[in-house]
Amino acid sequence: MGGRVRVGGVLGHLLLAVGTVGLITWLYYLAPLDYGFGAVAVLALAGGLLLFGGLVLWQVGAIARAVHPRLRALEAMATAVPLFLVLFASTYFLLSRDRPMSFSEPLTRTDALYFAVTVFATVGFGDIAPADGTARALTTVQMVADLIVVGLVAKVLLGAVQTGLSRQPERSGP
Template sequence: MRRLRKDSPWWTVITTLGSLAACLLLFYGVPLGDGGREWEQILFFVIGFVGLCYLVTFQVRRQLRAGREPSVRVQSVVGLLSPIIIFFAIAYYLLAVHSEAEFVGIETRTDALYFTVVTLGTVGFGDIHPVGQAARVVTMVQILFDLAVIGILVAVATQRLESRARWREEHGEPDEDDGPASGPHER
């Protein structure tokens, strides 16, 4: 049986789907209780947010150090979206469970996940919306964090593409999209 190489596109698909599945399993599988006391929610949010910031920083540094190394792909940064979405969905769910006055429309974990994705996509259908101060603060933090992460993703992807193009220019390697080189053997 052939082993799947880490620089294979299939490896990227499998690891990204595995990360998504693990995050969803965590989100739907771990008992979250009644939301806890207010200080517990704040502590959870602060620790989780610091953890997400560390994860983003770690991946961005890894990308910037990688240069042209094929085993480090931009998709590893894109894979950060799953934990970010799950983190904010848990925060919204706990807020909604703790106080019905925080959100209009969040009654289940799926509602919280839906609201998180809609907020990330800046769609805002209006069917679920924050009404309490804590919910509004968490939503603003998510929006700012999402904008920062998306900006970082674009910057890292651009830097990696520029680095790859410079390397090809310096080493005379053709682009993978150029197809076979035309030469004197053409008919």
């Protein structure tokens, strides 16, 4: 029976992670992105990145206190990474709507999300590329932020997992 509880717990955490990714993606497609690219968009990106940083810090504490810190870290990544990508995708979409020549082609929401994921995954540009200085600068900001997310945030979350595991009582048995 103990094995079933573990499998059920793991399944619950996995479903929550997948559901969170789906919810963030759904909200991205519903968001009223009908204003142009300008100060409001830049401030929204900056505010979103501050929110992202606060979320990561909150998640560190939650992971360290969790009964299952590894699974909690999975949930944290399923929230943080899609939020991060949607922030940049929204900004790319607004820039493309306001200045269609900013990219090698005008971007739909799906194109903007694809481009943000392409930059994050560091697979290089294929069919969509930044075509003007503003788009290149914004893409460069994402690249630098990606390095921070992949390096620093992953390290911090891993440290929280280690802290959570070290707080757990020793288990006896096989």
